[in-house]
Amino acid sequence: MLLLLAAVLCAAARGQEATGGRFVCNAIPPGAEPGCGYGSTGNRVQSSSPLEDELRNTILQLRETILQQKETIVSQQGTIKELNSKLARCEGSRRKEYGKNTMGDLPRDPGETIDQLGKTMQSLKGRLENLEVRWHQQIASGLRELLRQRLGALETQLLRKVAELEEEKSQLYNETAAHRQRTESALNSLMERITELEKSNNAFKSPEDFKVSLPLRTNYLYGRIKKSLPEMYAFTVCMWLKSSASPGIGTPFSYGVPGQANEIVLIEWGNNPIELLVNDKVAQLPLAVSDGRWHHICITWTTRDGFWEAYQDGERLGTGDNLAPWHPIKPGGVIILGQEQDIVGGRFDATQAFVGELSQFNMWDRVLRPVDIMGLANCSAYMPGNVVPWIDANVEVFGGASKAALEICEDRAFDS
Numbered sequence: 158m159l160l161l162l163a164a165v166l167c168a169a170a171r172g173q174e175a176t177g178g179r180f181v182c183n184a185i186p187p188g189a190e191p192g193c194g195y196g197s198t199g200n201r202v203q204s205s206s207p208l209e210d211e212l213r214n215t216i217l218q219l220r221e222t223i224l225q226q227k228e229t230i231v232s233q234q235g236t237i238k239e240l241n242s243k244l245a246r247c248e249g250s251r252r253k254e255y256g257k258n259t260m261g262d263l264p265r266d267p268g269e270t271i272d273q274l275g276k277t278m279q280s281l282k283g284r285l286e287n288l289e290v291r292w293h294q295q296i297a298s299g300l301r302e303l304l305r306q307r308l309g310a311l312e313t314q315l316l317r318k319v320a321e322l323e324e325e326k327s328q329l330y331n332e333t334a335a336h337r338q339r340t341e342s343a344l345n346s347l348m349e350r351i352t353e354l355e356k357s358n359n360a361f362k363s364p365e366d367f368k369v370s371l372p373l374r375t376n377y378l379y380g381r382i383k384k385s386l387p388e389m390y391a392f393t394v395c396m397w398l399k400s401s402a403s404p405g406i407g408t409p410f411s412y413g414v415p416g417q418a419n420e421i422v423l424i425e426w427g428n429n430p431i432e433l434l435v436n437d438k439v440a441q442l443p444l445a446v447s448d449g450r451w452h453h454i455c456i457t458w459t460t461r462d463g464f465w466e467a468y469q470d471g472e473r474l475g476t477g478d479n480l481a482p483w484h485p486i487k488p489g490g491v492i493i494l495g496q497e498q499d500i501v502g503g504r505f506d507a508t509q510a511f512v513g514e515l516s517q518f519n520m521w522d523r524v525l526r527p528v529d530i531m532g533l534a535n536c537s538a539y540m541p542g543n544v545v546p547w548i549d550a551n552v553e554v555f556g557g558a559s560k561a562a563l564e565i566c567e568d569r570a571f572d573s
């Protein structure tokens with residue numbers, strides 16, 4: 158009976174030790190260590206989490222208790238044996254020596270003792286079972302914890318990966334943005350270039366093949382040459398012009414400098430002949446161009462004796478001298494087409510405005526030869542001015558003045 162209990166206990170205790178398959182415990186021979194081989198297998202418990210330590214301690218305590226119980230049982234066995242022998246002797250002697258009192262040291266009822274022991278074992282068994290359940294629960298929660306930690310680590314890794322991807326995406330986006338910006342700016346400059354080309358190519362066959370139209374006698378229609386003049390000791394100015402204005406064609410061009418609004422002016426005002434002003438000194442020119450047809454005119458001047466020449470359609474029609482002799486043409490002024498300046502670049506007078514069309518306004522800082530001038534006038538030569546060349550980009554128009562393609566010298570074949 159006791160051995161059987163011990164065996165049950167043993168099985169229960171072994172159940173604690175291994176989470177895997179249970180050990181099958183054989184009945185322990187009497188007197189053997191009821192440790193279920195715990196000592197020899199104890200080494201197998203290698204993990205040392207606090208939970209497992211606690212459980213191991215509990216089991217050790219239980220083992221201790223069992224050992225104590227065993228001792229008790231052994232001593233009870235001894236007592237029972239003794240009692241049995243006493244009983245036998247007693248029964249035997251009662252038959253022979255009736256009335257002898259030997260029952261004074263009789264212990265409690267052995268059946269009661271065993272009953273109590275059984276109860277103790279039962280409660281121990283219950284505790285062990287509880288422990289076993291807790292063990293499994295804790296193993297499960299340990300697994301859960303482990304799983305949770307694993308999941309946490311995985312989550313962290315995942316977040317890191319996502320962050321990396323976000324970073325890559327941002328970099329990619331930036332690169333794309335930079336690339337797009339470069340492409341856009343390249344496209345923009347290309348479009349600007351195309352617009353420029355369209356302006357210069359589609360409007361005019363070449364940058365010099367245009368004219369400026371000044372259709373009304375106003376004080377606000379005009380063209381302006383963007384380039385100024387250097388200091389000069391001689392000049393030639395040539396242009397094509399067409400006008401039928403009357404009286405007088407007005408002012409084809411004027412050059413004003415600070416302190417001298419009439420530094421160089423060509424003007425036909427009222428019923429006066431065409432006049433050339435240099436430093437506000439006047440020479441009257443024998444030119445007549447107001448017949449509504451294109452005419453080529455050139456005027457040369459040199460500071461030496463103030464000598465001048467006037468050409469119309471390639472022919473020199475007049476010369477003179479003493480026009481602002483030894484005067485150097487002052488630099489840094491403003492050339493206006495179609496208006497006479499009372500101050501530099503402004504204060505125009507409508508009665509002096511040019512009405513008609515102008516083209517090929519070129520200036521040189523020297524006196525051109527008659528042959529050169531004839532070449533220009535008969536369209537056999539093209540020679541842009543060395544100080545003011547007639548180029549689209551050099552001429553601005555204001556107030557309703559306009560640029561248009563030039564129809565003169567269209568089929569010329571240039572020699573130079």
Ligand SMILES: *[C@@H]1O[C@H](CO)[C@@H](O)[C@H](O)[C@H]1NC(C)=O
Pocket residue numbers: 324327328331
């Ligand atoms: C992308 O550009 C933004 C704004 O210019 C900047 O804040 C960010 O740091 C850039 N990212 C990278 C990866 O260069």
Ligand SMILES: *[C@@H]1O[C@H](CO)[C@@H](O)[C@H](O)[C@H]1NC(C)=O
Pocket residue numbers: 528529531532535536537
């Ligand atoms: C144009 O002028 C040049 C230079 O004076 C001359 O050689 C040429 O013969 C002229 N051509 C015509 C068609 O008049």
